[in-house]
Amino acid sequence: MTSHISSETLRQLGWSDHFQRLAKDQAINTDQVARVLSAHRDQFLVTDGRSEWLCTPSGKIRHHRQMDYPVTGDWVLVDKNAIRRVLPRKNTLCRGEAGSRGKQSGEARREQPIAANVDTVFVVSGLDRDFNLRRMERLLTLVYNCGMTPVIVLTKADLHESPETFLDKVEGLAVGVPVALTSTKDGSGVDQLHGYLDAGQTACMIGSSGAGKSSLANRLHGSDIQATAAVSERVGKGRHTTTSRDLIVMPRGGLLMDNPGIREIAFSKSGDGLEATFSDIRALAESCRFADCSHRHEPGCAVLHAVDSGELPPERLANYHKMQRELGYVQARSEKSADSVEKERWRDVAMEIKRMNRRKKR
Ligand SMILES: Nc1nc2c(ncn2[C@@H]2O[C@H](COP(=O)(O)OP(=O)(O)O)[C@@H](O)[C@H]2O)c(=O)[nH]1
Ligand SMILES: [Mg+2]
Ligand SMILES: [Zn+2]
Known part of the structure; x- marks a missing residue:
C-alpha cells in the first residue's frame, strides 16, 4: 500500500512506466527509491517527492568505476542516509573527461557522466560572443550520441534589433531540431519551453x-532559485557561479537540470550523433560516385561539389571531418556497450535488494 503511494509520488519526479516495470520485476520497493537532485564528491541531495535529505554513497559504490557513481538525475536505492546502488539509467549524458587526453594525440578520453535519465537537452547559446555554430554542431553531436533529444535555445535576443536572423542560421544546422529564440530580460520566447517541463519530464541545460x-x-521557474552571474557580480563571487548541478522541480511538475558550463566538449561515446547532426551531408553523400567516399578528395564527390557551389559551408564540412576523426578514436576504445553496462547494474541492484531484505528480517 505505502509502496503504491510512493510510486505515485516518484512519478512526479520523472519515475515512468519503464522504471516501474523494472522495479516490479526486481521486487524493488519504491519506498527504497529516491532521485538525486545534486551530486558532489561525497554528498548527494536526494528526494523521494515528500522530503529532501543528504546521503553519502555506501562503501561499495565508492570503490566502483566512475560510471557507477551517482550523478544528478539518477534513481538510487537508498537505505536511510546511504546510497546503496544506482538504478540502471535510461540514458546518460557523458563527455570525455577534461584533461584526460594529451594535446592533439587524438586519444579518447575517460568517460565522465554528467547527468542521467534526461528526456530533453536544451542546448543553450547566448546571442553574444557565445554564439558559435561549430560549437552548436559539437553539442548536438554529443547529445545525439548519448541517445537524447536536443532543443536549441538561443538566449539574449534582446541584444539585437532583429534576432530572427539568427534563427535562419541555426535552423540550417540540424534539420528537425526545434529552435527557441528567447530573452530572460523581457521574457520573450520563454513560454514555448514549458512544454518540455510537464509533469514527469526531465530537461537538462548545457552550454557555456x-x-x-x-x-x-x-x-521558467518564476522565481530566483538559481544564482546567476548577475547576482554573483553584485556579491563579488566572480563570474562562474554554477558550481553544483541541480535538478529543480518546476511549477508544472517537470524537472530542469542546470549544469555547469561546458568549457571543452570532448566525446566519450560514439553513436549516430554525426549522422543526426549532419543529415544534409549524409543526404548529399548518397550521390557521391564512390559508396565509401570520404568527401575529402574523391572525384565525383557530391559533398565537395556542394561546398564548391556554396550550398554547404566549408567550415561545416571541416567540423564534420574533425568530429568524425575524434569519434573514430572513441569507437576504437569503447569497451562494453551501454546496454550491457545497464544490464549488469540491474543484476547488482537485485542482489543488493536481497541483502537489504535479509538484514531487515534479522
Ligand atoms: N541581455 C540579456 N542578458 C542576459 C540574458 N540572460 C542572461 N543574461 C545575462 O548573462 C549573464 C550570465 O547569465 P547566467 O544565467 O548566470 O548564465 P549561466 O552561466 O549560463 O548560468 C548574466 O549577467 C545575465 O544577467 C538575456 O536574455 N538577455
Ligand atoms: Mg549558471
Ligand atoms: Zn563524397
Whole structure:
C-alpha cells in the first residue's frame, strides 16, 4: 500500500512506466527509491517527492568505476542516509573527461557522466560572443550520441534589433531540431519551453558559462532559485557561479537540470550523433560516385561539389571531418556497450535488494 503511494509520488519526479516495470520485476520497493537532485564528491541531495535529505554513497559504490557513481538525475536505492546502488539509467549524458587526453594525440578520453535519465537537452547559446555554430554542431553531436533529444535555445535576443536572423542560421544546422529564440530580460520566447517541463519530464541545460542558463531556469521557474552571474557580480563571487548541478522541480511538475558550463566538449561515446547532426551531408553523400567516399578528395564527390557551389559551408564540412576523426578514436576504445553496462547494474541492484531484505528480517 505505502509502496503504491510512493510510486505515485516518484512519478512526479520523472519515475515512468519503464522504471516501474523494472522495479516490479526486481521486487524493488519504491519506498527504497529516491532521485538525486545534486551530486558532489561525497554528498548527494536526494528526494523521494515528500522530503529532501543528504546521503553519502555506501562503501561499495565508492570503490566502483566512475560510471557507477551517482550523478544528478539518477534513481538510487537508498537505505536511510546511504546510497546503496544506482538504478540502471535510461540514458546518460557523458563527455570525455577534461584533461584526460594529451594535446592533439587524438586519444579518447575517460568517460565522465554528467547527468542521467534526461528526456530533453536544451542546448543553450547566448546571442553574444557565445554564439558559435561549430560549437552548436559539437553539442548536438554529443547529445545525439548519448541517445537524447536536443532543443536549441538561443538566449539574449534582446541584444539585437532583429534576432530572427539568427534563427535562419541555426535552423540550417540540424534539420528537425526545434529552435527557441528567447530573452530572460523581457521574457520573450520563454513560454514555448514549458512544454518540455510537464509533469514527469526531465530537461537538462548545457552550454557555456554565461550563456544564460541559470537566468532561464529562474524565468521558467518564476522565481530566483538559481544564482546567476548577475547576482554573483553584485556579491563579488566572480563570474562562474554554477558550481553544483541541480535538478529543480518546476511549477508544472517537470524537472530542469542546470549544469555547469561546458568549457571543452570532448566525446566519450560514439553513436549516430554525426549522422543526426549532419543529415544534409549524409543526404548529399548518397550521390557521391564512390559508396565509401570520404568527401575529402574523391572525384565525383557530391559533398565537395556542394561546398564548391556554396550550398554547404566549408567550415561545416571541416567540423564534420574533425568530429568524425575524434569519434573514430572513441569507437576504437569503447569497451562494453551501454546496454550491457545497464544490464549488469540491474543484476547488482537485485542482489543488493536481497541483502537489504535479509538484514531487515534479522
Ligand atoms: N541581455 C540579456 N542578458 C542576459 C540574458 N540572460 C542572461 N543574461 C545575462 O548573462 C549573464 C550570465 O547569465 P547566467 O544565467 O548566470 O548564465 P549561466 O552561466 O549560463 O548560468 C548574466 O549577467 C545575465 O544577467 C538575456 O536574455 N538577455
Ligand atoms: Mg549558471
Ligand atoms: Zn563524397
